[in-house]
Amino acid sequence: MQKFLWKPLIAFVLSTSAVFQAHADPVGLYGSRTPAIAIDPVRDRGMVVYEYGEKIYGKFVDSSGHGAEGSDFLIFPRDPQSTKKYRDPAIVFKTPQNRFYIVARQSYITHVGGVGDVDSHDGVVVSAYAAGGGHLASTTLYTLGVLRDPFSDGEAHPAIAVDTYDDATCCVNIAWEDARMPDRILLMRLNPDLGLFDASPRAIVTPAERVNGLSATYNSRRDMFAFAYDGCTASGRACDARMTVLPSIASGGERHLLLPRQLGNLRTPALPSITYVPGTDRYVAAWYWSTSASHGLAATTVSTDASGGLAAATPLFWVQGLLECTPMPVLCGTAPTGAARVVAVGTTSRAMIVAPSARNFSQLFAGYVFDTATRSITGTRRFSSSSDYIGSGGVAYSPSGRVVGTWRQDSLAGSVWALGVTP
Numbered sequence: 001m002q003k004f005l006w007k008p009l010i011a012f013v014l015s016t017s018a019v020f021q022a023h024a025d026p027v028g029l030y031g032s033r034t035p036a037i038a039i040d041p042v043r044d045r046g047m048v049v050y051e052y053g054e055k056i057y058g059k060f061v062d063s064s065g066h067g068a069e070g071s072d073f074l075i076f077p078r079d080p081q082s083t084k085k086y087r088d089p090a091i092v093f094k095t096p097q098n099r100f101y102i103v104a105r106q107s108y109i110t111h112v113g114g115v116g117d118v119d120s121h122d123g124v125v126v127s128a129y130a131a132g133g134g135h136l137a138s139t140t141l142y143t144l145g146v147l148r149d150p151f152s153d154g155e156a157h158p159a160i161a162v163d164t165y166d167d168a169t170c171c172v173n174i175a176w177e178d179a180r181m182p183d184r185i186l187l188m189r190l191n192p193d194l195g196l197f198d199a200s201p202r203a204i205v206t207p208a209e210r211v212n213g214l215s216a217t218y219n220s221r222r223d224m225f226a227f228a229y230d231g232c233t234a235s236g237r238a239c240d241a242r243m244t245v246l247p248s249i250a251s252g253g254e255r256h257l258l259l260p261r262q263l264g265n266l267r268t269p270a271l272p273s274i275t276y277v278p279g280t281d282r283y284v285a286a287w288y289w290s291t292s293a294s295h296g297l298a299a300t301t302v303s304t305d306a307s308g309g310l311a312a313a314t315p316l317f318w319v320q321g322l323l324e325c326t327p328m329p330v331l332c333g334t335a336p337t338g339a340a341r342v343v344a345v346g347t348t349s350r351a352m353i354v355a356p357s358a359r360n361f362s363q364l365f366a367g368y369v370f371d372t373a374t375r376s377i378t379g380t381r382r383f384s385s386s387s388d389y390i391g392s393g394g395v396a397y398s399p400s401g402r403v404v405g406t407w408r409q410d411s412l413a414g415s416v417w418a419l420g421v422t423p
Contacts, residue, residue, distance in 0.1 A: 026414025036394035063398040065418035096166035159216035213271035228274035241269035271339035279349035349373040363390040
């Protein structure tokens with residue numbers, strides 16, 4: 001297998017990379033978390049969104065990840081005095097309209113007799129921003145207000161994707177999970193001004209009994225949306241990484257795919273990320289996996305046919321934890337420790353997967369570059385190096401040829417960082 005041959009290249013690039021956290025810029029205040037990023041290809045600058053104090057903020061950065069323009073600004077709530085809570089932002093840029101779209105889950109505190117204060121889910125909220133930063137529109141997509149465990153993260157994590165058409169009616173596509181319907185992904189399509197294209201959310205029936213870790217992308221060649229998620233049985237003991245595609249506008253036509261496991265089905269997948277790679281007309285899905293002894297990262301390509309049929313390759317590569325270095329010595333010193341994010345590198349056949357990782361006693365936010373045509377790793381990049389804890393982040397591609405990453409990092413100078421690297 002090729003993976004035996006990848007270690008020298010990967011270890012060399014990670015050990016000799018000139019890109020370190022010292023060149024990155026802090027975004028947001030200490031305690032900021034769950035960052036995401038999208039790039040405006042016309043201005044060649046990005047917007048980072050993140051959560052701080054149960055509110056969502058935004059910050060413009062240039063293609064190097066430096067916060068050179070303006071200061072952080074409040075996105076949710078629109079009313080600074082609101083007591084509603086906001087978490088888990090996602091962001092995308094729609095090129096024909098030159099707008100950013102930001103979505104987050106929204107909740108509020110409800111007092112229940114005999115129970116006390118609980119977090120009541122209120123739906124997802126989405127805002128449109130002009131490329132220059134001005135707010136254009138906002139809307140909330142409500143569910144019925146389910147009472148939930150305030151410490152649980154297992155509900156309503158939204159994902160967002162947009163088409164590439166200059167069309168006034170469709171589509172900004174928002175998907176989320178709903179605790180009332182554990183075998184459903186809820187999907188709502190909006191027009192670019194955030195008016196409703198669908199009269200009510202569409203329930204996508206999935207093969208799994210419950211879903212989590214939702215990610216979305218758009219296939220421009222076939223005008224289809226795709227979602228990746230980890231689907232589990234009701235007991236939560238049998239989980240798999242899965243993928244669903246459906247037409248952009250037409251109803252029906254859903255296709256489902258079970259993404260391949262590796263090494264005897266022992267690894268439990270979680271939090272998959274997906275992107276469409278136009279250079280090869282393939283999707284790339286990447287996910288975090290774990291066992292009782294170790295953890296790591298897996299990825300695969302998924303091809304489509306004219307009718308939208310799906311076929312997955314065996315995992316392109318997998319990176320494993322320190323306890324398994326002896327049987328499979330692949331990048332043993334750099335074990336991913338959290339959710340992956342994946343982005344296409346322009347219109348080429350390449351993509352980059354990024355993930356928080358650990359190397360010896362240091363923390364990394366590392367990127368793995370591979371070519372989907374040859375199914376080979378072409379290099380790795382180090383976004384950061386620190387003794388501080390590094391958590392999940394986001395990634396976007398800039399037309400200047402850089403991949404801009406953003407990640408959570410516990411340090412005195414700031415908790416969200418950003419940096420652009422050349423893949």
